[in-house]
Amino acid sequence: xxxxxxxxxxxxxxxxxxxxxxxxxxxxxLGPDTPVRLRLLEIPQAVKAAEGTAMxxxxxxxxxxxxxxxxxxxxxxxxxxxxxxxxxARPRTKGMERGDLLEANGGIFAPxxxxxxxxxxxxxxxxxxxxxxxxxxxxxxxxxxxxPAERFTAMTRLDHNRALAQLSKKLSVPLTEIKKMTIxxxxxxxxxxxxxxxxxxxxxxxxxxxxxxxRDEFIPTVAKRGAAIIxxxxxxxxxxxxxxxxxxxxxxxxxxxxxxxxxAAIPSDGSYGVPEGIISSFPVTSRNGRWEIVQGxxxxxxxxxxxxxSVAELVEEREAVKALGLL
Ligand code: NAI
Numbered sequence: 001x002x003x004x005x006x007x008x009x010x011x012x013x014x015x016x017x018x019x020x021x022x023x024x025x026x027x028x029x030l031g032p033d034t035p036v037r038l039r040l041l042e043i044p045q046a047v048k049a050a051e052g053t054a055m056x057x058x059x060x061x062x063x064x065x066x067x068x069x070x071x072x073x074x075x076x077x078x079x080x081x082x083x084x085x086x087x088x089a090r091p092r093t094k095g096m097e098r099g100d101l102l103e104a105n106g107g108i109f110a111p112x113x114x115x116x117x118x119x120x121x122x123x124x125x126x127x128x129x130x131x132x133x134x135x136x137x138x139x140x141x142x143x144x145x146x147x148p149a150e151r152f153t154a155m156t157r158l159d160h161n162r163a164l165a166q167l168s169k170k171l172s173v174p175l176t177e178i179k180k181m182t183i184x185x186x187x188x189x190x191x192x193x194x195x196x197x198x199x200x201x202x203x204x205x206x207x208x209x210x211x212x213x214x215r216d217e218f219i220p221t222v223a224k225r226g227a228a229i230i231x232x233x234x235x236x237x238x239x240x241x242x243x244x245x246x247x248x249x250x251x252x253x254x255x256x257x258x259x260x261x262x263x264a265a266i267p268s269d270g271s272y273g274v275p276e277g278i279i280s281s282f283p284v285t286s287r288n289g290r291w292e293i294v295q296g297x298x299x300x301x302x303x304x305x306x307x308x309x310s311v312a313e314l315v316e317e318r319e320a321v322k323a324l325g326l327l
Contacts, residue, residue: 004035004066008081011088012040013049019242025065040070041077074115081120089130106326109136113143128154135317154265156281158244159183163193182283183263185310192306193222
């Protein structure tokens with residue numbers, strides 16, 4: 001199609017924004033036939049930096065980039081938006097309690113949800129990257145009652161890709177031979193990367209690794225990878241986070257491969273005992289622009305306990321946000 005798709009990116013002047021915008025403008029978010037119009041939302045102090053990034057975007061002369069608007073006004077940013085990548089968030093600072101963190105993010109994601117409700121296009125699709133991503137997505141969704149709930153998602157694709165990378169290294173197999181990886185639950189240290197349904201060369205991944213590696217190395221390495229990146233790089237994951245956001249939206253719009261699935265945090269329909277409405281990571285496929293939870297997987301006692309623990313954390317976050325009047 002030749003009509004540009006409007007893509008709104010919040011936190012555009014941040015590190016993920018810098019790694020993300022050029023890939024969107026080059027066509028990697030939606031595909032090589034779709035022109036893009038970018039809308040960058042920032043806080044007033046960072047608008048100038050976003051303008052600098054926009055100058056560089058101009059200087060790339062991307063044929064698919066049909067325009068860039070920069071604003072500190074959420075209503076302007078989401079007006080007519082088809083895709084919204086909510087990256088900007090309030091980070092946890094020293095001594096901050098979870099309640100304070102959720103409240104501060106409520107102050108960002110509730111107004112953004114209202115602006116999406118008021119002005120976004122009918123086909124709006126929202127991916128929340130900014131942490132705590134699952135609960136921020138829930139806050140934005142609650143503020144947008146006229147938008148179908150399923151359009152609000154949160155990112156666990158980075159965790160999914162990290163799990164693929166760890167398994168590929170462990171078994172010395174190409175990534176292309178690994179299928180059906182799953183991240184369950186919250187994008188936090190309680191997440192559960194599941195090898196019992198993953199397949200390598202068509203055979204169970206769990207059966208090809210030692211149980212101790214799965215339990216004591218694989219799961220914690222994936223779950224704590226974000227902290228390991230900060231420790232090594234002196235800054236949090238940025239290019240890999242941007243890459244995962246690209247993967248999530250690309251698959252949502254263009255569909256997942258036949259015979260495989262991916263991971264995304266989407267509103268639960270009650271599948272696998274996850275309370276309805278919680279935005280939790282599941283094994284998902286995408287068809288015709290909609291995510292569907294993969295059904296019928298057997299969940300053994302080990303996996304059940306891990307999924308339940310992460311979902312319990314999400315339920316607690318939902319309760320905390322409810323208590324703040326945000327839902
Ligand atoms: P950053 O601090 O470099 O950039 C954040 C940007 O957001 C800043 O430019 C800031 O001015 C902007 N911002 C803050 N409040 C805003 C608002 N109300 N409206 C618009 N913009 C606003 O942070 P970075 O590294 O880009 O990370 C962004 C978020 O992504 C963080 O919350 C981080 O924890 C999260 N993250 C999530 C991952 C995931 O897998 N779900 C992976 C990596 C990071």
